[in-house]
Amino acid sequence: MSESTEFTFKQIAEHNTKKDLYLIVHDKVYDCTSFVDEHPGGEEVLLDVGGQDSTEAFEDVGHSDEAREILDGLLVGTVKRVPGDPEPQSKAAPASSSSSSSSSTAGFGVGLYAVILIGGAIAYGAYNYLQAQQQQQ
Numbered sequence: 747m748s749e750s751t752e753f754t755f756k757q758i759a760e761h762n763t764k765k766d767l768y769l770i771v772h773d774k775v776y777d778c779t780s781f782v783d784e785h786p787g788g789e790e791v792l793l794d795v796g797g798q799d800s801t802e803a804f805e806d807v808g809h810s811d812e813a814r815e816i817l818d819g820l821l822v823g824t825v826k827r828v829p830g831d832p833e834p835q836s837k838a839a840p841a842s843s844s845s846s847s848s849s850s851t852a853g854f855g856v857g858l859y860a861v862i863l864i865g866g867a868i869a870y871g872a873y874n875y876l877q878a879q880q881q882q883q
């Protein structure tokens with residue numbers, strides 16, 4: 747079997763046992779049967795997502811390059827979507843993480859400006875208030 751083999755969600759879902767375990771990561775299909783006993787994160791987590799799209803579960807852990815190399819070796823095909831199938835999970839692949847991290851930095855920058863502006867406005871208001879109080883005395 748090769749990457750050109752296509753599996754529908756229905757076909758993949760049938761491989762959901764410890765003795766026959768397929769996972770989907772980034773729309774590729776991996777046969778994890780031989781790896782399930784060796785997984786450093788335990789067999790339970792793999793069985794939980796057996797036969798399903800586990801892209802988010804896989805990416806959430808922040809797996810190492812070594813883990814991704816193992817994954818490459820388990821590749822058996824790609825997902826063939828038919829109408830009604832779940833959408834691809836959106837977690838970015840590590841290759842695009844530089845752009846997503848820069849956009850999150852930009853988000854932080856905007857947030858920081860907002861904090862400074864609001865903080866400044868409050869300080870200005872407080873200063874005016876105190877001035878007015880002093881003039882009344």
Ligand code: HEM
Pocket residue numbers: 769776778781785786787788791792795800803804807808809810811812813814816817820
């Ligand atoms: C076939 C797909 C997978 C492969 C090849 C794989 C491989 C690995 C490898 C090599 C590690 C050791 C740490 C590292 O190198 O990053 C690891 C750790 C881990 N994996 Fe996976 N993994 C897969 C899928 C999953 C999935 C779907 C989950 C779901 C939550 C998961 C959860 C974990 C956890 C929690 C650890 C950390 C274990 C620890 O540090 O105690 N893995 N995995």
